[in-house]
Amino acid sequence: MRGKRSKQYRKLMHAYALTFHFRAPYQVLLSSTIIRDAARFKMQLGSMLSNTLHGEIKPMITQCCIRHLYNAVPEPGHEADKERWIEVAKSAERRRCGHHELETPLSEEECIRSVVDAKGSGTNKHRYVVATQEREVRAAMREVAGVPLIYINRSVMVLEPMAERSAEVREAEEKGKVRAGLKARRGAEAGGVKRKAEEEEGEEGEDEGAQEEAAAPKKKKARGPKGPNPLSVKKPKKENQEKSAGKKVEEERSVLRKAAKQDPQAADKAVKAEVAVGEGGASADGASGKRKRRRKPKESGDAASALKAEVGDEE
Template structure:
């Protein structure tokens, strides 16, 4: 494994760990195209991927992916055997299986709360994954696994987070649950009670009192003049 490629992967993993809270063991969802490419290029996914991601990894797939590989017959028999070794993640298509790509897309809805990686060679699926922020994408080039650089959508999402303009969906749900637990969420129909402010004295009554005091303290000007004359005569 090249040193440059390892540094590249480590830098990208740091981005997802820091901004999207990815933790070990890393949950990697694989489809049939990735398994087929690994088989063709003689890549040991279970042995090589943890070293490349620099951490423990849990390889997963879905029943829809297995069903799709079974339907494609002998050509993808080897890929089916590889996929069957992985942990099966429950999807919502038990009764009506869908294509592998559709199923994997459904697994990363609502902000990818389970922190899945997507491992695929399907270009159409890759393009759809890149339109969702916070989803690491793995693919195979020649005989090496590659962790794709963060998509423009992921970079824009992180930039908004840093400016406090956006909260991830799973965090919003956690905040709501915490508020409900602490009883901070007000029930519908509950009215806010306004506090009555302590009333101050009526300004008009104050003015009246001041006027009375000034009137009582004043003496008629005629009486003042008489007093002055008496003093002079003495």
């Protein structure tokens, strides 16, 4: 098979698959005439059908067609061909048409039409592919939508183009898809217009708010030296100051305790010395004309009294 023809057949079967839902393995109804011509041209019918349809096949034959093969008379000198016909027919799956009870089989046209379109609705319900050499059968099958037709022409297997009835069904289905797409698009556009109007209203509201803000008088910032960054300024450590004062008091107390142990009168001397120093400072200040009064530190006085009490207890 040439490449151009093979490409055409592949596209054609793809169209049947999209519109009429054909799928592999394809069910091929064989007539007695195509079996006889394939044997005459020495063609391998199964492989040729598979190459033409571009997929696996499931060959089938009706009971009437088999009876026609048995009743056929071969040409003189070709009696062995009849055995080949019957072998090919037996290798195919038997399709029960219900005409086996008749004394004489129905014509292939009537039998195949009753199998393909049993109810006369003009549709190929079971998705059969018809392979026949009889023109009457092909003409009858063109009236049924979605029936691929195959025949042999001078030892070449041909797949017919899509019939008018099938093409009309395909075109109607494509138009329905286009209409559905247009409806969906219109609905989306309507929703988009509505959203756009809402967005424009929101933008207008924002513009009005911006205009009102622009019309309002702006507050002038006070100019001058800026203060230090509050994050870079160290905070006063109150707890550390209190701790340092407490430590100093404890150190003074420890010094006085040691001195009181060595000399019991040390505490009294220290107190008197502080008093004398305070009086001397006051007289000096008075002579200079400036009078200052120094207060005794409460902590030291408390410490001295505490030391006196401790010394008395020890004695």
